[in-house]
Amino acid sequence: MKTINVCIGSACHIKGAYKVINKFLKIVEERKLEDLVVVKAAFCLGECTKAVSVKIDEGKIHSLKEQDVEAFIDKYIL
């Protein structure tokens, strides 16, 4: 079970964190990945220049846009 933390701090919010989270939730639901992964919103992850910041468990910070979400799941979750 992996946890995807999506930053919802000010900078990430402006850069579309809301859309990124919804995209994650949508894909998890569509592809029935609930047993593999849980999506959580996180307060500022401290890497505001990499907005939207996304982190798997305690791993490194990735910078994502809404359209990158699908590929991100394929690469890091599956």
Place this chain on the structure above:
Amino acid sequence: MKLFCDIAYDSINKQNEELCGDKVEIVHTENSTIIILADGLGSGVKANILATMTSKIAGTMLREGASISETIETIISTLPVCNERKLAYSTFVILKIQKDGKAYMVEYDNPPIFFVRNEKKLILEKKVRMIHGKRILESQIQLNNRDTIILVSDGVIHAGVGGILNLGWQWENVSDYLIKQTKIEKCAKNISKKLIDTCTFLYDERPGDDTSVVAVKYREQEVIQLFAGPPENMDQDQEMVKNFLGAEGKKIICGGTAANIVSRETENEIVVDFETGNEEIPPMAKMKGIHLVTEGVITLSKVLENIDNYIRNNHIKQIPWKRDSKDGATKLTNVLIEDCTHLKFWVGKAINPAHQNPDLPRDLSIKIQVIVKLTELLKGLGKKVEIEYF
């Protein structure tokens, strides 16, 4: 239990008039608060001058400790005489509330004061006094928690005359309306706004007279401590969090990094509630011991916008934000307008380097300016606000 005088007022002008012929003056002295509502004869410039002089003279003299008799004498001998009516005239009502909750009222030709206690109207015992040939009514009462006093100009009592109501709204009906509103509304500003809004409606948006209301709600203090942004110097984190959490009242945190610092120092977990977010406002979080945890500058900017709209808009039914909305800005706006009587901002001056990124809107770096503007607006609503920088 500490009690607080929550005071608010609103006015609408007679149609086609640029100036209001009613005037409200509020004076704070060391031991008391003095509120004066004057209604000048006629309308427009003339009435405005009469009402302004009356309220200013009364405010200044009473603040300096003059007696009511001296004050009234001065008003009467100072007011310019109206050329048409050969009269120098302005009605007024003076309400003085001492720190210990004793209220003293002086009325001259105004509609009788509305006094609501325990959801019922209370008829005050009034003594008649003749001062320089003028009939003055005096009354005194010890205020209890949740007592509400409403002062109005006769524009309220006559609302609807010549339009949808033959005799106007009338005192008894206004009184019944106010009793209902004091049950529903917690803060003075909402009562004042609703009353003026209803008058505007009864006048069909074309007021036949200047119409004013002052609402005073004697209620429990509600102190809010609002932590916005981490201290400039990280060494201060621990002490600031300790002082913040130890301070009196409800705690609110606006800002992700500020929340993270409190979480680190208290070892209480932050749990983000994604459901409370939307495309405009980032979600809130929950943390033990903290009333609200929100994002920082976007939320605060929205709160500023909400409160600014609230103050400017007389139509309370068209409130500029949705009260049932779950987002952080709405929640915080409601807390600040309705609950809060005393507010302290704990503002850290640490600069988030990412917010200087030219890619991002300039708004992100303006948190301190937003807080300063918010402070001005909230002070205008009668709240005691202070800012401390770290």
